[in-house]
Amino acid sequence: MSEQSFSPHWISPPGETVADLMVSLGITTDELATHIGGTTKHAQKLLRGDQPINRTIAEGLASAVGSTANFWLRREHEYREELSRILENADEWLSEFPVKDMVKFGWLPSVESKLDRVTACLDFFDIPEPGAWHTRYDGLLEKIAYKTSRSFDSAPSAVAAWIRRAELEADEIDCGQWDEEAFSDSLAAIRKLTRKKNPAEFIVELQSICAKSGVAVVVVRAPTGCRASGATKFLQSDKALILLSARYLSEDHFWFTFFHEAAHVVLHGNKAFFLEGTGELPSKYEEEANLYAEALLIPKESQETFLRLNARKLEIIRFARQIGISAGLVVGQLQHKGLIGHHQMNSLKRKFRWSE
Numbered sequence: 001m002s003e004q005s006f007s008p009h010w011i012s013p014p015g016e017t018v019a020d021l022m023v024s025l026g027i028t029t030d031e032l033a034t035h036i037g038g039t040t041k042h043a044q045k046l047l048r049g050d051q052p053i054n055r056t057i058a059e060g061l062a063s064a065v066g067s068t069a070n071f072w073l074r075r076e077h078e079y080r081e082e083l084s085r086i087l088e089n090a091d092e093w094l095s096e097f098p099v100k101d102m103v104k105f106g107w108l109p110s111v112e113s114k115l116d117r118v119t120a121c122l123d124f125f126d127i128p129e130p131g132a133w134h135t136r137y138d139g140l141l142e143k144i145a146y147k148t149s150r151s152f153d154s155a156p157s158a159v160a161a162w163i164r165r166a167e168l169e170a171d172e173i174d175c176g177q178w179d180e181e182a183f184s185d186s187l188a189a190i191r192k193l194t195r196k197k198n199p200a201e202f203i204v205e206l207q208s209i210c211a212k213s214g215v216a217v218v219v220v221r222a223p224t225g226c227r228a229s230g231a232t233k234f235l236q237s238d239k240a241l242i243l244l245s246a247r248y249l250s251e252d253h254f255w256f257t258f259f260h261e262a263a264h265v266v267l268h269g270n271k272a273f274f275l276e277g278t279g280e281l282p283s284k285y286e287e288e289a290n291l292y293a294e295a296l297l298i299p300k301e302s303q304e305t306f307l308r309l310n311a312r313k314l315e316i317i318r319f320a321r322q323i324g325i326s327a328g329l330v331v332g333q334l335q336h337k338g339l340i341g342h343h344q345m346n347s348l349k350r351k352f353r354w355s356e
Contacts, residue, residue: 018032027064032060036061036064057072086130087114090118098225099117101224162220163243167235169216178240179214183262187296193205215241216240217258220245227247228275230257232273237270244261249351251329252349256297256332259292262293267285305319306319311344331346331349
């Protein structure tokens with residue numbers, strides 16, 4: 001077997017290349033150990049990348065799986081050299097991300113070594129090396145359309161991790177092709193879900209309804225440094241993503257954010273990547289999405305009655321039933337319009353919580 005037939009990835013230890021060749025050649029770990037002059041334990045360490053390749057091992061590998069001893073020595077040298085370069089700046093790169101939360105939320109495995117942490121992050125973002133992260137995500141974040149947040153600033157790296165997790169979850173959702181008319185029509189049925197109490201039930205229904213018209217809805221907890229409430233983007237021309245963070249754990253914020261993001265999908269299509277809750281979004285798009293969401297929640301024919309509502313529980317509950325949405329959403333809209341104070345009627349809002 002010629003040296004030119006090998007084309008390993010730099011971040012993988014030589015042992016991964018050896019393991020692949022062992023499978024194709026039908027060689028066992030015990031047989032490999034015999035060739036390299038060590039025990040089975042030594043062979044296992046070699047395959048994991050824990051055992052450096054010296055001249056004796058390189059000659060044994062050439063005998064066992066092919067190529068030359070010089071190839072394996074060069075492969076080992078290049079791997080260790082690149083590994084050293086990556087680890088030298090690993091702490092600085094890893095510090096950009098909310099790694100603790102990413103592990104806590106199950107996005108990354110819990111590992112001990114710095115190398116394993118770097119590798120886990122590279123795998124998560126599907127990039128070959130840390131430098132590639134900025135090449136990919138800096139350009140993306142520069143193009144994001146932001147909505148103004150008066151209270152918080154988000155760390156771009158934390159936002160990118162949140163978005164990446166959503167993309168991975170969206171990949172698992174089987175969607176029909178994007179159909180703007182069908183999605184618009186489905187919002188009436190989705191509106192009724194606001195009256196359901198249990199997120200474990202209504203989120204599954206929400207995802208199912210949206211998937212039929214090509215929209216993947218994902219709820220992903222925002223890590224430290226990400227203050228976003230929602231986001232919208234097209235993953236492909238025929239599949240859209242609506243991402244919700246349930247940041248405030250309150251039904252009125254959750255549902256208004258959903259309908260706001262749904263408005264972006266319907267009104268603005270794949271024109272931009274909209275991120276709710278940080279930065280600044282052009283007012284035209286923001287106002288259009290807000291008006292669309294408000295009209296869905298409080299129909300035009302009910303606006304006059306809505307504007308006359310007072311801070312009375314029974315009155316609000318009765319109106320909510322009449323128009324078919326939750327009382328908490330009505331309270332949220334009343335507060336948003338300044339018709340009641342933000343401290344009033346909050347007992348009518350359902351609160352959610354993340355299960356640990």
